[in-house]
Amino acid sequence: MDWRTKLLNPTQIARQDYNSLVTPVYRGSTVVFDDQSSIKDDWQQSEKGYSYGLYGTPTTLELAARISQIEDARHTFIVPGGQSAIALVYFAYCKSGSHALVPYSAYGPNKAMAEGLMKGLGVEVEPYDPMVGKDIKKLIRKNTTLIWCESPGSVTMEIQDIPEIVKVAHQKNVPVALDNTYAAGVLFDAFKFNVDISIQALTKYVGGHSDLLLGSVSVRDENAYKTVGPIYMQLGLAVSPDDCSLALRGLQTLALRLDQLEKSTLEVALWLSKNDMIDEVYHPALDTCPGHDIWKRDFTGSASVFSFTFIETISSKEVQEFINSLNIFKIGLSWGGVTSLAVVYPDLDRPNKDFGGRLVRLNIGLEAVNDLISDLDEAISTIRL
Numbered sequence: 002m003d004w005r006t007k008l009l010n011p012t013q014i015a016r017q018d019y020n021s022l023v024t025p026v027y028r029g030s031t032v033v034f035d036d037q038s039s040i041k042d043d044w045q046q047s048e049k050g051y052s053y054g055l056y057g058t059p060t061t062l063e064l065a066a067r068i069s070q071i072e073d074a075r076h077t078f079i080v081p082g083g084q085s086a087i088a089l090v091y092f093a094y095c096k097s098g099s100h101a102l103v104p105y106s107a108y109g110p111n112k113a114m115a116e117g118l119m120k121g122l123g124v125e126v127e128p129y130d131p132m133v134g135k136d137i138k139k140l141i142r143k144n145t146t147l148i149w150c151e152s153p154g155s156v157t158m159e160i161q162d163i164p165e166i167v168k169v170a171h172q173k174n175v176p177v178a179l180d181n182t183y184a185a186g187v188l189f190d191a192f193k194f195n196v197d198i199s200i201q202a203l204t205k206y207v208g209g210h211s212d213l214l215l216g217s218v219s220v221r222d223e224n225a226y227k228t229v230g231p232i233y234m235q236l237g238l239a240v241s242p243d244d245c246s247l248a249l250r251g252l253q254t255l256a257l258r259l260d261q262l263e264k265s266t267l268e269v270a271l272w273l274s275k276n277d278m279i280d281e282v283y284h285p286a287l288d289t290c291p292g293h294d295i296w297k298r299d300f301t302g303s304a305s306v307f308s309f310t311f312i313e314t315i316s317s318k319e320v321q322e323f324i325n326s327l328n329i330f331k332i333g334l335s336w337g338g339v340t341s342l343a344v345v346y347p348d349l350d351r352p353n354k355d356f357g358g359r360l361v362r363l364n365i366g367l368e369a370v371n372d373l374i375s376d377l378d379e380a381i382s383t384i385r386l
């Protein structure tokens with residue numbers, strides 16, 4: 002063999018029996034088959050064997066299997082981010098002429114997809130009050146093919162009565178998809194409550210360190226598996242095995258991080274609730290949070306993200322000054338990492354309430370709580386003067 006050929010056809014290879022404690026990063030697009038007749042191009046790699054990197058390498062499938070086991074799902078699809086998880090569900094369950102329901106407290110880009118891409122494709126996505134409960138029945142039509150839930154809702158933190166919504170939806174044969182990112186797939190047991198599809202932005206708690214973007218779509222049963230799988234294949238939602246490797250690492254410390262974040266976040270929320278510059282604190286474990294009783298009934302814990310509003314005499318401009326004078330809290334989007342973040346929502350769009358630019362959302366990280374509280378205290382005093 003010419004040395005050029007040897008470069009691509011090595012005869013000496015390293016031992017392959019390295020039984021690593023951690024999942025190796027398998028990179029690769031092409032899978033090599035033994036002979037022509039064994040070639041396949043099938044997304045069901047877990048059952049039928051590896052076919053192509055687009056549907057995941059062993060690193061991706063290992064992450065999928067772990068998420069699936071933790072959530073007790075039939076199967077989990079790993080996708081490039083939480084938003085692509087949302088897109089996959091829309092595409093799998095809606096077609097031209099479909100009607101879908103989404104709570105108006107849903108993640109903003111979910112509503113943007115509803116109003117943009119979905120509307121353009123002839124799908125009507127109707128916003129509904131997240132506190133609707135069993136009255137969702139009145140909103141279900143003959144052509145309703147999907148009901149979204151997200152609990153707590155993004156930014157305004159409404160806890161939904163998922164068991165009631167699922168019960169009514171299933172009476173009418175409508176599948177329910179839950180954005181379960183807040184609960185990290187563990188603080189709310191989606192499949193115990195018979196949700197059909199549970200999605201997560203793994204970007205948040207599973208990744209846990211603000212250094213990756215990934216999402217998951219977990220399905221309850223064979224029916225959902227066969228509905229989502231072909232669309233997952235058609236959309237070509239490939240992910241990086243390196244990111245999956247980081248997410249696998251993140252899973253190992255998820256319990257520790259969630260425990261600490263729950264404690265620190267509650268302390269900060271309670272401190273804020275006693276401050277006379279603060280009006281409402283929307284934290285699921287406080288009774289000022291809409292749906293707090295449902296949270297107590299259905300959740301096993303709370304996480305690191307919550308919101309609060311300043312009293313009405315504080316202007317929207319002063320709230321921005323408050324945000325700008327924080328030091329330990331960084332100003333930024335997303336959450337679930339190790340760093341505390343603050344962001345103000347100046348034009349939050351909710352049909353039943355005008356927050357007047359006085360709503361702030363915090364993500365609590367792993368810093369010492371006393372330092373976080375001092376940071377908030379000092380920033381509040383700059384606007385009190």
Ligand SMILES: *Cc1c(COP(=O)(O)O)cnc(C)c1O
Pocket residue numbers: 081082083084085108151155180182183201202203204205214215216335
């Ligand atoms: C962040 C987030 C998403 C989107 O996740 P990305 O990975 O950033 O695309 C979806 N749903 C919720 C509730 C989120 O907070």
